[in-house]
Amino acid sequence: MIYRQTMKRNFYTGLLALFCVFLTVGCQDDETICYVNGDFFNQELPLVITEADYNTDNTYYMLNDDESPDVYFDSGQRSFNVSEPLQIEMGDDHDLRLRFYSPRALRNVTVWAKIDGYDEEFRMMDISKVMPFQQLTVRIPFAVKNLTAYTRSGKKIRIMANPYLTRENISFSIESDDPYWKRLQSIRCKWRIAFGRYSDTQPSWRYKMKASHTREAVAIALNMSYMFSSDKFEKALREFGPLHSNGDRKEIDKDALLRNVLNHRGLVFGYTTGVMGLGGGTTFGMHEVCYLEHYADDKSITETIFHEFAHCLGYGHDGNMTYEQTGPGWITLCHNMYVDLSLSKELPVYSRRFMHTRKSRNRYFDDIYVPSQYVIEDPELDALDGGLSPFHDDMSDRGGDDGKPVAFRLDYDDVPLATPATFRPKDVYVYGDTVYVVNDADNNYSVEIFSIASGRKKHIGSIRQWARDEAGTEITETFTGRPNGVTRANGKIYVTHEGSRTEIFNASDHKFFTHVGNGKWGTGAYQTVHAFDVIADKGLVFIRDKRSLVGVEERILEAGKAPVIYTRSPNMGEAGGTYGLAVDRHTGLIYSTHPSRRIDIFIPADLREGISFKHANQLAYKNRPYALDFHEGRMFVSSDGEEKFCEADPETGDIIRDYTIIGDITLRSPEKFCIRRNTLFMVDRTSDGPCVYAIPMGELK
Structure with a gap:
């Protein structure tokens, strides 16, 4: 062409x-x-x-x-x-x-x-x-x-x-x-497209377009003009029911309407607030959501776009060209055709994935990346964003799991100046020769860090408070809620707490890096509902909060900038208690404990961008489960009840063997644990002496 x-x-x-x-x-x-x-x-x-x-x-x-x-x-x-x-x-x-x-x-x-x-x-x-x-x-x-x-x-x-x-x-x-060029060449519309500041005094025009809106305006203009130029639209227009300009139901001449569309002078896109849109002549203003939600793989809502364009064509609110007062009309016709052309990948810009504007910080609102009305799979889009699946095997941190099994007991005597009242372990994670222990003792929240190199325990540091830059001012922070979980991956330490944040620190120097969640309970783009446990796998950091499983991309983490939530499961039911989270490396499945005597299973391979991450299965468990982890395909669960620590069937949840007693150790109040370097690292929260046990897995016969 x-x-x-x-x-x-x-x-x-x-x-x-x-x-x-x-x-x-x-x-x-x-x-x-x-x-x-x-x-x-x-x-x-x-x-x-x-x-x-x-x-x-x-x-x-x-x-x-x-x-x-x-x-x-x-x-x-x-x-x-x-x-x-x-x-x-x-x-x-x-x-x-x-x-x-x-x-x-x-x-x-x-x-x-x-x-x-x-x-x-x-x-x-x-x-x-x-x-x-x-x-x-x-x-x-x-x-x-x-x-x-x-x-x-x-x-x-x-x-x-x-x-x-x-x-x-x-x-x-x-x-x-x-x-793509052939599509662009088929456009017959004569529209001139520009971008307008509009009024500085009229409230609806108070806020001006940002650059992200102008880019989306280009996509909307190309899509609309292509659609109106297509034979498919002309055919649909002729086959659609009557269109009326006012309440007397006098039918609009469709040939004249199409000529009017194709020969329209153009559109000057703008930004409106307080109203969804304002249109007439070449004036074409819309609210931010309208610039984002028109894609079929977004919310697939186009009402405002075609409503305001009808105003540009000279139609008012009577009839069915804008509000459809006399039955289905213009906006229904245009919406159906727009979606069909999008799903068939005929529109010039048929997917939000070409620009991912919802991820842009150059916007007015921080709404979450919404679930898709329709999913559009496409190799061209995959080449742009890596695909609808957010998982990247090359981002999995498989290190820190080697080394010989170890055996020890760690308690307050191993922490300088600590007492039974100031050191109460809640969770433990081991990476190589480094042991991270979450301490949730009242008024003494911390992460205590130990070295077990050469088989000896040595306290090497604490994370109790840290400095964070806020608008150029350095402020000192602490854990504002009871800390619950800890993990380490790709040089970062993640610590969850009930202050609805997950703090992230550099593993090298323990300095603050950034956080997930803004500290306010909620389900917004930057919020979690408390934060109980955390794992990292294949490029995603998963956080189990009180309602949902929340996912954040590792690759977007920036120092000092809270990342937007990538995915959030539906509310799985709130309950008081400990929540645990683990991934079975053999199957890739994610398991999450729930205080209501169940274990939820998620299939990461099914996760797609913008789609709610629903659990695939639920396992009933005899007792109230606290935490779980995997070792060579075997699933282990800590819980209340008589069987405090067991191997369970990962497909049914049935208890296979009770390990409440392991050698000369009797677990009395076990909660969170991890299995690393062929060793079970178990928190036992007894009232008279909370501690962390290290038990070689060879003893769990």
Whole structure:
């Protein structure tokens, strides 16, 4: 397919032109060759540009989060026709500038040029991939050498140098075999798209568009204009029921309506607050949620978009073009077609995964990444974001589990200045020769850290308080709620507590890194409901709070920045007590204890972005389970009741063997534990002497 952009021409008699084209380095007068980013270019067109040639000198990405509103609100700098999203122009300094208004890349692009005085177009440039929202500048200096080029008919021609080339004397056309280009080329709408500040005094326009909204506006504009241009929409329009402009039910002429749509002048997108949208003429303002939820794999809600567009077409609130007062109408017709074209991947931007705007911090609201109305699987999208599954095997920390089995008892005598009242172990985790013990003694919350190198116990540090930067001010923090769980993975220590936060520290120096949860009980994008246990596996950190299993991506963790919650299971029922969490490395299944005598099982392989993470099975357990862990495919559970520590069937929950007594150790009040380096590390919370036992697994016969 060919796309042509023609500039106004003023013919100059005998004009001969061309130029040596280059990105960052040009020809010198005494040379016969040019070079592009260090690669020799022998003055024969076309110039070949690959992704490797892009750098900060020649490429800028429009509508990025740091772009000034003065730029994107200036229609002279940021606007486009939906039928010509790839713009090409030559500047006064003989630089060729390409701007691509698209959230998707375009591959295999050929740029043809036509100069006044020459009979045919010649192949000027081959671009392997034009990036989303890319502005590419290719400098064209005054020509000092002649160039060889090839025309459409295959002729080899000589184009002579000329310093008088102007934008009026050159035109460009574009070809691409990318299927995406074919879709863009099918757009028949004549809309001009821009972005508006609108009123500073009218309350509904008080808040202005952010760059993230402008990018989504581009997607909406391309999708709408493609849909209205399609044969499928025209067919659906004719087959749909009557459309009315007012309450008298006089039918709208659908042919005239479609012409009105295609020939509309354009839309100036804006941002509204207090109302979902405002539209009329070219005015097209919407609230943030409308910019996000229109995708089929988001909430799939398009009502405001097509309601306001009907206003732009001149229709009011009577009839069925906006509020559908006389029965299903315009917004139903458009919604159904929009969803169908999205699910069939026909829309230019059919998935929220092209931009993932809900993850952007450049927004007004911090709403969670919502569950998808529909799931769209696609290799192109997988290449962008790694796939719908968030799990990455290469991020699993399998270290720290080697070493010989050890045997010892650890209690308050092993902690400097501690007493039975100030040291009460709650959870334990072992990584190599380091033992992390959560201490939930009243008014003495801490994580006590020990070394067991050379088989000897040695206290090497405590985490009781830490410094955190808040808006440039350093504040001192402590565990604001009773600490419950601890784990270590990929150089980070995670500690849960009932202050609805999970604190994260660097394993190397125990300094504070960041936290999950904002300390306020809730289910928002940055909230947990308390926090009881924590594990890390394949790139996700799972936190069992009082209601749900919550997941956060390890790869997005940043120092000092609380991460957004990636997934949250439904409310599984709140109860008082200890919650445990573990992953069976053999099956990949996640198990979570619940105080109501059950164990919930989750299948991580079923987790998809934006989909609620529901448990796959529940196992009844004889007693109230506290914690659990796995060793070589065997599941062990601590609980109340007579059988305080048992091996249980991971498929049924039935007790296989009771290990309340192990050798000369009788467990009296066991709770949390871990099995590492072929050793059971068990917290026993007896009232007269809480401690941590290390028992070689060989003793659990």
